Amino acid sequence: MYPPRAVAAMIGVSPSTLKTWDQRYGLGPSARTDGGHRRYDENDVTVLRRMIALTGQGLAPAAAAELARKAPAPRTPATLSEDVASTARKGFLNAARRLDEPLMSDLAAKLVTEHGVVPSWDSVFVPCLTELGTVVTDSGRGVEIEHLASSSILSTFRAVPRPGKPGVLAALLSCAPEEQHVLALEALGAALSEAGFWWRNLGGRVPPEALCDAVERLRPAVVVIWAHSAELAALVPLWELHTGSEALLAVAGPGWAGVAVPSFARRPGDLAEAVQIVLSRAGT
Template sequence: MTYAPRAVAAMLGVSPVTLRTWDQRYGLGPSVRTEGGHRRYEDSEVEVLRRMVALTGQGVAPAAAAELARQEPVARQAVQRIPVDDAGSAQRGFLAAAKRLDEPLMMDLAAKLVTDHGVVSAWESVFVPCLVELGDLVTGRGRGVEVEHLASASVLHALRGVQRSSRPGVLAALLSCAPDEQHVLALEALGAALSEEDCLWRSLGARVPAEALCDAVVRLRPAVALIWAHRADLAERVPLEDLHSSSDALLAVAGPGWTGLSLPSFVRRPGTLPEAVSVVLSRVR
């Protein structure tokens, strides 16, 4: 696949002038020409430019960054996916720390689970059951919100501790909440799981207006755009048709808010974290 210079500039968040400068000064230009003489970047050249953007953003001088960008990145070590052998014990330990409001211990336990077993196993076997139980306690007793919030914050801290991919390339996934949706933890789990797979992703976070979501998908051109909603009234405010007509991104939706809604044929609806990861991987690989 090849890309026009303006498309690459939009993809990378730089100006076309910057791309021309890097081409003229450092030879980081497109090598392909169409029959009409238009210049086009190949995927490998876009990856080099992504490395260039990342390096200059870290303060590396452009000339040195160009040399480093041409070098192949060191392969990341794959996360070893082992099932949590004693999920019940891990849940009890995390819940006990939560009920004592022992945030440092919760953070340590959550980080160790992610490191030892990977995001998907930790999320499905421990984090989700614990957060559901804490949520049920709040609903049943009308108290304990502080416990639930500290537990969620500890899980979020562990998820954000997963090293993000530094490999340049096409943006694999753009993650977003529906308009006025405030629950972001599941999106953070998906992002962390994608990082373990060495995929590039960005998250727009909570309460993303419909217009802003459409603009971001057009500008960033992700392979997959996934929108989360936990209530139907929030899910119904997502402009699926507009997103589809304005972008080549595969559209996916997740969260309980989509249950029972009639979805267009072009929308995927993964029901679990592994399914969501699979949707992205199948699109980019």
């Protein structure tokens, strides 16, 4: 159970705003202490986060409050059906081979809108990029196709709306030093935006000192560091980050398979697990 000031700090609004939402729209706490002090539970905080997201999308406060109180229906299935995923992969790959970036972007945006970031990433985008990358490796041709496909997916992820009003920073995302592959981190950021959480992405080739400085200044709940090779993963200052911050550390990407990861760091096996790690930590 949380007092109003703690909730206000968690979701990035003032205590007076919480009081106004309680009085005007009924978005108040579920309990009070024996002394009459307001106390919010996890469900109350979830409703308030929805209120912030909805008003950020332009809804009037009264309408947003009405929607926020309703438990949302599951937005997306956990996975896409194979029929839907197969059709989507075929359409995206055909557009990629024609270098039809507008069509790729349209297909990607429609997929994410209808099914969500995680199912789209797991069932369509990753298989398509893997297939295109295999062609490049085997034949030495098709780099332009792979790059344009990645660009289309990247623009789709960056178009996913973030929560309307800044709140507590749930996650700081960063590539390992000299790492230039950023797409998986953009997928994670888009998935966090869908869930109504704030994040920042430092991008590729982040020097160790810069990463440590950013963590110290921003104080995120979770730091997620991506590496696609063991050589690059070994450059990440995990122990410095651990001793200098209270943030939970998570390491992602195939590069960590060849590195002894300290016990204090989490290693998600896929995008869905990475999202859950951030949401679980930030929700506390």
